[in-house]
Every structure is written in structure tokens, then in C-alpha cells.
Amino acid sequence: MELHRALKYNHPMIEVEKLTKIYSSSRSKRTAVDDVSFSVPKGEFFALLGPNGAGKTTTISILATILSPTSGEVRVDGIDVRKDPHLVRQKIGVIFQDPSLDDRLSAFENMEFHGRLYGMPREVRSRRSEFLLNMVELWDRRNDLVRTFSGGMRRRLEIARGLMHFPQLLILDEPTIGLDPKTRRSLWEYIHRARREWTMTILLTTHYLEEADGADRVAIMDQGRFVALDTPAALKKSLGPEVIILETPEENRDSLRKHLVGRYGPSLEIHDEGEGRISFPLPSHERSSVQLIRELPGTILSVTVRTPHLDDVFIQLTGRGMVPTDEGTAPFHRVYRGKL
Amino acid sequence: MTASPNASGPSGVLDGNLPEQPFGLPSPLIRDLRGVYTLWLRDVIRLWRDRVRLIGSFIQPLLFLFILGGGIRARFSGPNPSLDYQTFIFPGILAMSILFTASFAGIAVVWDREVGFLKEVLVAPLSRTAVVMGKVLGGSTNSLIQATILLGLYPFFGIHLSGFRFVLALGVMFLIGISQTAMGIALSVRMSSTQGFMVLLNFVILPLYFLSGAMFPMDRLPLWLAIFARIDPVTYGVDLLRGLLLGIHHFSYFVDFGALVVFGATMVWIAVRLFKQEAPAF
Numbered sequence: 001m002e003l004h005r006a007l008k009y010n011h012p013m014i015e016v017e018k019l020t021k022i023y024s025s026s027r028s029k030r031t032a033v034d035d036v037s038f039s040v041p042k043g044e045f046f047a048l049l050g051p052n053g054a055g056k057t058t059t060i061s062i063l064a065t066i067l068s069p070t071s072g073e074v075r076v077d078g079i080d081v082r083k084d085p086h087l088v089r090q091k092i093g094v095i096f097q098d099p100s101l102d103d104r105l106s107a108f109e110n111m112e113f114h115g116r117l118y119g120m121p122r123e124v125r126s127r128r129s130e131f132l133l134n135m136v137e138l139w140d141r142r143n144d145l146v147r148t149f150s151g152g153m154r155r156r157l158e159i160a161r162g163l164m165h166f167p168q169l170l171i172l173d174e175p176t177i178g179l180d181p182k183t184r185r186s187l188w189e190y191i192h193r194a195r196r197e198w199t200m201t202i203l204l205t206t207h208y209l210e211e212a213d214g215a216d217r218v219a220i221m222d223q224g225r226f227v228a229l230d231t232p233a234a235l236k237k238s239l240g241p242e243v244i245i246l247e248t249p250e251e252n253r254d255s256l257r258k259h260l261v262g263r264y265g266p267s268l269e270i271h272d273e274g275e276g277r278i279s280f281p282l283p284s285h286e287r288s289s290v291q292l293i294r295e296l297p298g299t300i301l302s303v304t305v306r307t308p309h310l311d312d313v314f315i316q317l318t319g320r321g322m323v324p325t326d327e328g329t330a331p332f333h334r335v336y337r338g339k340l
Numbered sequence: 341m342t343a344s345p346n347a348s349g350p351s352g353v354l355d356g357n358l359p360e361q362p363f364g365l366p367s368p369l370i371r372d373l374r375g376v377y378t379l380w381l382r383d384v385i386r387l388w389r390d391r392v393r394l395i396g397s398f399i400q401p402l403l404f405l406f407i408l409g410g411g412i413r414a415r416f417s418g419p420n421p422s423l424d425y426q427t428f429i430f431p432g433i434l435a436m437s438i439l440f441t442a443s444f445a446g447i448a449v450v451w452d453r454e455v456g457f458l459k460e461v462l463v464a465p466l467s468r469t470a471v472v473m474g475k476v477l478g479g480s481t482n483s484l485i486q487a488t489i490l491l492g493l494y495p496f497f498g499i500h501l502s503g504f505r506f507v508l509a510l511g512v513m514f515l516i517g518i519s520q521t522a523m524g525i526a527l528s529v530r531m532s533s534t535q536g537f538m539v540l541l542n543f544v545i546l547p548l549y550f551l552s553g554a555m556f557p558m559d560r561l562p563l564w565l566a567i568f569a570r571i572d573p574v575t576y577g578v579d580l581l582r583g584l585l586l587g588i589h590h591f592s593y594f595v596d597f598g599a600l601v602v603f604g605a606t607m608v609w610i611a612v613r614l615f616k617q618e619a620p621a622f
Contacts, residue, residue: 064463086368089465100456104386116378117464119366145389161460 019072050221093167375466379474432554445479446524480517519604
């Protein structure tokens with residue numbers, strides 16, 4: 001038994017070898033996933049990052065056995081998705097980008113329905129529903145029809161439902177699109193709590209670097225291929241330093257430049273950004289941008305610290321910009337305004 | 341001596357440190373049967389919640405039965421002079437109720453696709469055949485419930501039914517329901533909007549219904565109509581039902597029953613085949 005278990009734990013949760021998916025119709029052929037290989041060990045949090053149309057959704061649809069690969073090998077927990085799709089489905093939980101609840105049933109009935117479909121015995125179902133509905137703070141509303149729920153409540157119910165059958169692999173497809181910040185935070189809190197409770201591998205697709213930041217490893221996808229695969233820290237490091245942008249009155253500009261050159265040496269590249277702003281890359285030996293800002297001479301009108309973000313990684317790797325997202329680049333800027 | 345399953349272990353088992361699913365998995369067949377039951381149960385619960393639909397669905401058959409039937413009654417001479425038109429169309433009206441409510445199961449599938457619930461079902465560990473069977477049985481049960489209430493009106497039409505014939509009639513109505521639900525599901529596979537599906541359905545259901553002999557006797561038809569009526573599978577269901585309720589039938593019971601079963605099985609097979617191609621985008 002122990003040996004059996006040990007052997008089972010030796011293979012990765014996800015193994016993808018030379019996966020290719022071609023959508024062909026009578027008129028055209030489109031390669032959505034192009035010769036992708038990767039593997040995700042058990043318990044890892046793995047993120048697929050990339051713009052719309054990069055092939056993220058196709059990849060996870062194949063893992064979830066909804067689409068079949070054109071060629072290549074795909075195994076989930078050692079099980080071939082083509083040979084035994086039902087066994088694979090039993091192991092995965094999916095939290096979809098779009099709603100997928102039955103709004104004419106109550107919260108509890110949605111959980112029950114899910115549990116029945118996954119073959120859970122009655123007593124396991126009811127205890128599990130109670131535990132999860134309490135976790136997402138919907139236990140008091142369990143008998144209300146889902147149609148009376150707000151968007152945030154529905155989302156929480158979907159998370160609870162996705163965790164219902166103890167999935168060993170949780171697939172999250174752009175899970176926080178259109179969510180308010182509070183719901184977004186609690187979603188991650190619930191998922192991390194669930195991860196502490198049992199070994200769960202997480203596969204996330206997202207446009208947001210901020211979200212992928214929590215992952216153990218991130219794969220950046222573009223036009224059906226992986227263009228990078230590394231830890232978030234390593235990816236960011238490859239992008240270079242933070243950039244500081246300072247806005248000062250005209251009369252202070254020269255003394256500021258002199259201070260910066262004095263501090264970092266004549267090799268510092270200072271750019272004029274126009275509108276009274278100058279920018280420079282923060283040298284790596286400067287420990288804290290806050291410390292620097294405190295010590296700047298004269299009047300500073302505003303300070304912007306730009307940390308590298310997905311757009312930068314993406315442009316660097318592909319020479320093109322990402323499709324703009326509704327969030328823009330806001331999460332990656334920290335702006336200090338007023339007197340410092 | 342009862343074995344204690346994982347589930348009834350100490351508290352915390354269901355919420356703590358388990359690398360595996362803490363429940364035994366059923367065999368594929370049992371899992372599929374449970375899945376069929378679950379999908380069926382959902383449809384029945386939804387019908388019960390939606391009592392407006394339940395009541396509203398009686399209005400159309402009653403209009404046909406009393407207004408159209410009442411108007412034509414005076415000028416009608418059927419295969420049997422003592423037979424009144426309203427009584428003659430009563431089995432046809434039952435078939436109509438089944439046709440329309442059963443085809444609605446197709447709309448339910450389109451609706452599930454629109455609101456995203458279908459994805460939840462399609463990533464669950466049950467076969468596509470089980471998904472289709474669950475929807476077919478759910479839809480045909482719904483249509484049977486409604487048709488049974490209408491069937492309860494039989495004493496008002498001077499019909500005498502033995503308990504045995506009543507049960508046989510229920511069986512026939514269920515069979516018609518299965519074939520029509522399966523047809524509705526097959527038609528729904530490529531549809532992404534309920535409005536589009538309604539239009540499609542009218543092109544299919546109305547001809548099937550009007551050609552079926554539900555509203556007129558099968559003898560003395562013009563040749564072209566007689567041919568189309570014989571092609572229409574609904575004809576045989578209506579004929580069988582009329583035979584059971586009124587003792588009048590144009591074809592032999594054997595032909596009627598055979599046609600009904602072949603049509604039903606074909607529709608279920610097509611629905612399953614088409615449904616296997618269903619690949620929802622995430």
C-alpha cells in the first residue's frame with residue numbers, strides 16, 4: 001500500500017508532451033497550440049499567462065478532456081486524457097471564467113447536484129457542502145435560489161462547488177475577470193486555504209501578472225507556443241530594474257540631476273520624459289526606492305515607480321504588445337503624490 | 341458488524357489533509373446511471389419550481405380541444421357516425437401536448453448552454469450517452485406529467501377506459517415523449533440561442549403535428565397527404581394512442597408500435613452521436 005502510494009506520488013500531476021491542436025474547418029486551418037511540452041509536479045501552482053488567443057484556453061480544455069488533441073501526449077495524474085477521460089474528469093475541478101450555475105436551484109442543490117455527478121455518497125456530500133458553504137460564507141443562504149444571489153456570491157458558490165469533490169487538480173480559467181477587489185481577494189484566500197488542507201495542484205490561466213505572481217511557476221504563451229517558463233521572480237529579474245519617474249519644478253531639475261549623478265555615478269541613464277518629468281532605472285544596489293525618494297533634494301511634485309509588468313515581458317519576448325486588458329497597467333504602478 | 345467508511349471517520353476527515361478523494365468510486369455503469377438519475381431529478385425539480393410553465397402548457401391543448409374541436413364538431417363525419425369530433429381529436433391533443441412539451445427539452449439544453457451550466461455537466465465524470473439519456477428521461481417525464489393531467493379529462497368525452505388501457509396509454513405517451521425529446525436535443529446541438537431554436541422547432545414540430553392525423557381521420561385523404569402522413573413518424577404514435585383510447589386505428593398495433601420504437605431509438609442514437617461532438621469553449 002505504502003509502496004503503491006509512493007509510486008503514485010512519483011509521477012507529475014500534469015504531463016504534456018509535444019501537444020498540438022489544430023482547428024480545421026473546410027475553409028481554414030488554425031494552429032491553436034503548437035508543439036507544447038511541460039510538466040507540473042503534484043501540489044504545484046502553475047500559471048499560464050498570455051493574451052487572448054494565445055492557446056491557454058485550448059490547452060486547459062484538452063487537460064479537462066473537453067477537446068481532444070490533434071497530436072501529442074497529455075496525461076493527468078498518469079492517466080491518458082484520450083484513453084480514460086472519465087478517470088481524468090473525476091480528478092479535476094474546474095472554475096470557469098463565465099458563470100456555470102443553475103440559477104433555478106438553491107445553493108445547496110447546486111452543491112448536491114455536483115456531488116452526485118461525481119459519485120459522492122450522501123453523507124459525504126452533505127458534510128462537504130456544509131463545510132464549503134460555511135467557508136465561502138453562504139451557509140445561511142443555502143436554501144435560497146441562486147438567481148437571488150449577487151455576482152460575488154455566485155462566484156463564491158462556484159469556488160465551493162469546484163472544490164466539492166476534493167479535486168487533485170484545480171483548473172481556474174481567468175477566474176477573477178470582472179470581479180470586484182474584495183471578491184478577488186477572498187477567492188484566492190479560499191483557494192489557498194483549500195490547498196493547505198489537501199494536496200491540490202493548481203493550473204491557472206490569466207492575463208494578470210499580479211495574479212501569476214503567487215504561482216510557483218509561470219509559463220508565458222503566445223501564438224500557441226511557450227515563450228518563457230520560469231518562476232515569477234526569475235521572470236521579473238530578466239526584465240531589468242524598476243524605473244523611477246520624478247516630476248519636479250523647472251528650477252529644481254538641475255540640482256536633482258546633480259544629486260542623482262552624485263549618488264549613482266555618471267553612468268546613470270537619465271531620460272527626459274517631457275512635462276517636467278525625468279526617469280532613470282533604479283540601480284540594483286539601491287535597496288529601497290522609498291529611501292531614495294526621502295533623500296531627494298528640493299521640491300518633488302510626484303514620484304512614479306514603474307515595476308516591470310507583463311507587457312514588458314511580453315514585448316521583450318515577442319516584440320509585440322499584449323492586447324490591452326480592462327485593468328490596463330494600473331496594478332504595476334505605485335504613485336506617490338504631493339509633498340514628500 | 342458494519343464497516344466504517346472513510347466518510348464517517350473522525351470529524352476533520354472531510355476537511356483535512358487528504359491526498360485522495362475520501363470516497364470510493366462507483367463502477368462506470370453505476371456512475372452513469374446515477375448521473376442519469378441526477379439530471380432527471382434536476383429537470384423534475386425545475387418543472388415543479390416553474391409552475392407557471394406547468395399551468396401555461398395546458399392552455400394551448402385546451403384551446404384546440406374546446407374551441408377548434410367545438411367549431412368543427414357540427415360538420416364532422418368521421419370513420420364512425422356516432423363519433424364526435426372532440427372525442428376523435430382527444431388522443432391527437434394528448435400527442436400535441438407531448439410533442440410541444442417534449443421538444444422544450446431541446447430548449448432547456450440550449451438554455452443550459454447559454455447560461456453556462458452545460459459546461460458543468462460536460463466536465464463531470466459521466467459519459468455523453470448518460471448526459472443525453474438524463475435529458476431525454478427528464479424531458480419525457482415532464483411531458484408525461486402534463487399529458488397525464490390532460491388524459492384525466494377522458495370521462496368528459498364519453499370514453500371508457502380500463503385501468504390496463506390507461507397504463508398502456510401512459511406507456512405510449514412516454515414513448516412518444518422519449519422520441520420527441522431526443523429529437524429536440526438532436527436539433528439543439530448546434531444552436532446557441534433559444535430564439536433561433538424556437539424558429540427551427542416551428543419548422544419541424546408543426547409539420548410533424550399537422551401531418552400526423554391528430555386532427556383528421558386517415559381515410560379519404562388526398563394522395564399526397566396520405567403519403568406524407570405515412571412518412572411522418574408521429575402518425576403512428578397518434579394512431580396507437582387513438583386505438584387504445586377510442587378503439588379506432590388505421591394501422592395495425594404492430595406497425596404503430598414498431599414505427600414508434602424505431603423512430604424513438606433512431607432519435608436517441610442521433611442525439612447521442614451529435615452530442616458527442618459538443619465541445620464547449622471554456
